Amino acid sequence: MAKMTLEQLRKLREEKKGDMQKRDVEGKSIQIIVGMGTCGIAAGAKQSFDEIVKAIDENKLSGDVIIRQTGCMGLCHVEPTVEVVMPGMPATIYGRVDAATARDIVVKHVVGKTLVENHIYDRPAVDIVKK
Amino acid sequence: MAYKNFILVCGGTGCESSRADDIYKELIASAEALGVKDDVQIVKTGCFGFCEKGPIVKVLPSESFYVEVKPEDAREIIAEQVVKGREVARLLYKDDRQKDRIKVEDIQFYQKQFRIVLRNCGVINPENIDEYIARDGYAALEKVLSSMKPDDVIEQLKISGLRGRGGAGFPTWRKWMFSKGVQADQKYVVCNADEGDPGAYMDRSTIEGDPHSVIEAMTICGYTVGSTKGFVYIRAEYPLAIERLKIALKQAREYGLLGDNILGTGFSFDIEIRLGAGAFVCGEETALLQSLEGNRGMPIPRPPFPAVKGLWGKPTIINNVETWANIPVIITKGAEWFAKIGTETSKGTKVFALTGKVNNSGLVEVPMGTTLREIIFDIGGGIKGGKKFKGAQTGGPSGGIITAEFLDTPIDYESLTSLGSMMGSGGLIVMDEDDCMVDVSRFYMEFCVDESCGKCSPCRIGTNQMHALLVKITKGQGTLDDLDKLEKIGLAMKKAALCGLGQTAPNPTLASIKRFRDEYVEHIVDRKCRAGKCKDLVVYSIDKSKCIGCGLCARKCPVNCITGDKTQKFTIDASKCIKCGECFKACKFSAVVKK
Numbered sequence: 001m002a003k004m005t006l007e008q009l010r011k012l013r014e015e016k017k018g019d020m021q022k023r024d025v026e027g028k029s030i031q032i033i034v035g036m037g038t039c040g041i042a043a044g045a046k047q048s049f050d051e052i053v054k055a056i057d058e059n060k061l062s063g064d065v066i067i068r069q070t071g072c073m074g075l076c077h078v079e080p081t082v083e084v085v086m087p088g089m090p091a092t093i094y095g096r097v098d099a100a101t102a103r104d105i106v107v108k109h110v111v112g113k114t115l116v117e118n119h120i121y122d123r124p125a126v127d128i129v130k131k
Numbered sequence: 132m133a134y135k136n137f138i139l140v141c142g143g144t145g146c147e148s149s150r151a152d153d154i155y156k157e158l159i160a161s162a163e164a165l166g167v168k169d170d171v172q173i174v175k176t177g178c179f180g181f182c183e184k185g186p187i188v189k190v191l192p193s194e195s196f197y198v199e200v201k202p203e204d205a206r207e208i209i210a211e212q213v214v215k216g217r218e219v220a221r222l223l224y225k226d227d228r229q230k231d232r233i234k235v236e237d238i239q240f241y242q243k244q245f246r247i248v249l250r251n252c253g254v255i256n257p258e259n260i261d262e263y264i265a266r267d268g269y270a271a272l273e274k275v276l277s278s279m280k281p282d283d284v285i286e287q288l289k290i291s292g293l294r295g296r297g298g299a300g301f302p303t304w305r306k307w308m309f310s311k312g313v314q315a316d317q318k319y320v321v322c323n324a325d326e327g328d329p330g331a332y333m334d335r336s337t338i339e340g341d342p343h344s345v346i347e348a349m350t351i352c353g354y355t356v357g358s359t360k361g362f363v364y365i366r367a368e369y370p371l372a373i374e375r376l377k378i379a380l381k382q383a384r385e386y387g388l389l390g391d392n393i394l395g396t397g398f399s400f401d402i403e404i405r406l407g408a409g410a411f412v413c414g415e416e417t418a419l420l421q422s423l424e425g426n427r428g429m430p431i432p433r434p435p436f437p438a439v440k441g442l443w444g445k446p447t448i449i450n451n452v453e454t455w456a457n458i459p460v461i462i463t464k465g466a467e468w469f470a471k472i473g474t475e476t477s478k479g480t481k482v483f484a485l486t487g488k489v490n491n492s493g494l495v496e497v498p499m500g501t502t503l504r505e506i507i508f509d510i511g512g513g514i515k516g517g518k519k520f521k522g523a524q525t526g527g528p529s530g531g532i533i534t535a536e537f538l539d540t541p542i543d544y545e546s547l548t549s550l551g552s553m554m555g556s557g558g559l560i561v562m563d564e565d566d567c568m569v570d571v572s573r574f575y576m577e578f579c580v581d582e583s584c585g586k587c588s589p590c591r592i593g594t595n596q597m598h599a600l601l602v603k604i605t606k607g608q609g610t611l612d613d614l615d616k617l618e619k620i621g622l623a624m625k626k627a628a629l630c631g632l633g634q635t636a637p638n639p640t641l642a643s644i645k646r647f648r649d650e651y652v653e654h655i656v657d658r659k660c661r662a663g664k665c666k667d668l669v670v671y672s673i674d675k676s677k678c679i680g681c682g683l684c685a686r687k688c689p690v691n692c693i694t695g696d697k698t699q700k701f702t703i704d705a706s707k708c709i710k711c712g713e714c715f716k717a718c719k720f721s722a723v724v725k726k
Contacts, residue, residue, distance in 0.1 A: 002387075003385070003386065003387025003390075003392075003395075004386050004387045004388075004394060004395075005387075005394055005395040006273055006276065006277050006394045006395065006396065009264070009269060009273055009386075009388075009394060010273065012261070012264060013264050013265060013267075013268075013269075013270065016261045016262070016264055016265035017265045017266075019265065035253060037252075037336055037339045037340060037371070038332075038335065038336075038339060038369075038371050038372075039332075039336070041371070068256050069256055069257075069258070070252075070253050070254060070255060070256055070257070070340065071251075071252045071253055071255075071257050071336065071339045071340020071341060072252055072253060072336040072339060072340050072494060073252065073253025074244075074249060074252070074253065074336075074493045074494035074495060074496070075491075075493050076492050076493040076494060077490070077491045077492045077493055078177055078491075081253075083253075088133055090137060090191040090192045095177050096177070113133050113134070114134065114172050115137055115139075115172055115174045116174075117174045117175050117176075118142055118174075118175050118176065118177065119176070119177060120139055120174065120176035120177060121176065121177045121178075121179070122179050122180075122189070124242070124244045124246070124493075124495070124510075125242055125244035125245055125246040125249075125496065126242065126245075126246075127246075127250070127254065128245075128246065128247060128250055128460070128464075129250055129251070129266045129267055130266075
């Protein structure tokens with residue numbers, strides 16, 4: 001993108017805000033967000049990320065799911081962390097997501113619409129931006 | 132089939148012990164009995180914190196947060212919530228500690244954390260500027276450039292009450308005002324990302340998770356004080372943070388948010404990255420600026436302060452990462468909003484890196500005025516293994532230890548200082564009964580010996596002398612006289628050292644002598660370390676009445692100093708023992724005794 005003016009920045013923000021609120025990126029309605037700070041990566045987030053990609057492909061979901069990376073959520077004691085946001089399910093944060101759990105998340109949560117036992121954690125605080 | 136409700140039963144160890152498992156079973160049985168088992172999924176989760184109020188049950192999507200739930204309550208939860216869609220009011224969490232505190236409407240009633248600095252961490256993709264922009268990113272810059280004069284920005288900072296998050300807590304607006312008031316052909320804006328306290332990593336996580344918030348804030352500062360050039364001084368040990376910062380700078384330039392003629396307003400500003408080699412002293416601002424200029428990282432006396440005469444002799448604003456990350460929010464949400472959070476003298480939030488003997492270690496951001504008890508027990512889920520809390524070290528090697536009697540003190544800059552500690556950058560290390568206070572002091576002093584730059588003698592010689600005395604005590608060779616010496620040298624360093632490193636290096640030792648004098652005396656007089664950490668004071672032996680002769684200890688012993696057999700039982704040759712403790716850990720019959 002070329003350099004923007006004040007007006008163009010405002011327009012871009014409104015446009016992108018819409019995208020985020022629809023929680024709909026590139027026409028895909030399911031988001032899987034992997035925490036990829038140093039802490040997450042050290043705990044194996046890259047392996048979990050790869051397993052999610054594999055499981056998504058195997059279940060032929062790549063048309064509906066977008067896999068995103070983000071920074072540290074603060075839940076260092078249960079890294080790697082993965083958040084799933086999709087229609088019909090509460091936004092859920094999973095911790096201690098090794099490769100096997102990553103696969104469970106795709107198969108049980110995304111496909112089966114059930115929560116995966118023993119790995120759910122709480123978002124640590126409300127979102128001050130969305131309010 | 133899709134579930135309408137989800138009931139989350141806390142499966143952390145704390146809640147497990149208070150019958151979470153029975154609740155889980157009862158909930159399933161009740162759902163079945165009331166014919167709603169297809170409407171609700173009941174799952175066990177990880178720990179939610181709040182363990183002393185456990186067991187916790189949370190219902191989604193209504194976000195009902197129930198505490199101290201008993202198995203008998205299960206049927207009511209199902210009957211009310213799942214069948215009728217009503218909350219069970221009597222089980223809902225009520226906050227009894229925060230009653231008298233200024234309330235911010237945004238805080239969800241059961242959550243102790245409030246995220247301003249970390250607002251985007253764990254939410255946006257840090258490598259995608261569009262996501263930052265979508266969440267009000269660069270809205271503060273836009274507002275400042277289009278509708279605010281530099282004095283307006285300073286006025287907003289003044290109303291907000293923001294103070295430097297890197298250590299001493301100097302009011303940010305005042306620093307900016309000094310710099311703005313100086314006439315100079317060039318001024319500089321610097322971000323101190325040289326985070327070096329053992330156990331602190333909030334700056335790294337902020338840059339890794341939300342690099343644009345720092346870039347935006349520095350640009351606002353450039354406009355306010357009249358600077359066109361910024362530097363981020365970051366340690367080379369943070370490769371991922373550096374990488375993401377580079378990407379963010381590139382994207383900001385492409386969008387016209389950095390560089391010449393920003394957003395077509397005629398204002399120009401750009402930022403360069405400078406890598407530090409990881410010297411702790413370079414977190415001190417004058418040493419950092421020396422290093423940035425290419426000199427050896429050593430502090431120089433103040434005044435003049437960098438805001439007046441800093442980098443290459445020009446006025447320089449230097450703020451820490453966490454301070455910067457607050458600024459865009461203050462501009463977009465308003466200074467009054469920000470000033471409502473926190474205590475009388477300390478506004479906003481503080482990020483702590485909660486580590487040590489705590490169940491839920493992690494990065495926590497809480498309003499100023501939150502108590503240590505809330506951080507360690509509610510958010511942190513209490514002490515590991517049900518052990519006893521002994522103390523919490525704040526401020527790393529510059530701070531001090533806070534003991535159990537002060538757990539309910541609201542934390543802010545002033546209260547920590549009055550307890551003989553300091554805010555520092557926000558490392559918070561929790562210690563339990565197995566930690567030896569003398570050994571901890573020795574550890575921090577060793578760190579300061581290594582990191583002292585050597586320029587001034589109080590620090591160079593003082594840290595070495597204090598370290599030698601502490602080592603002597605941990606070896607059981609100390610005298611009571613040594614305690615007086617430690618205090619004397621420490622006080623001299625506080626008064627005479629050139630920079631913050633030397634002035635605060637004695638803090639951990641002085642605070643721990645004050646709070647745990649009996650433990651020091653025990654090391655000196657009784658030659659005993661109650662925590663069993665000081666190897667020279669520990670003796671391992673085998674209680675023959677408990678030993679069954681299995682020989683596991685002998686197999687684990689790395690120096691083969693344990694001998695015996697089934698009939699004779701086993702014995703440890705104390706002259707060869709290296710006190711590694713492997714036998715103690717290995718024995719399943721508590722026959723190995725540590726004294």
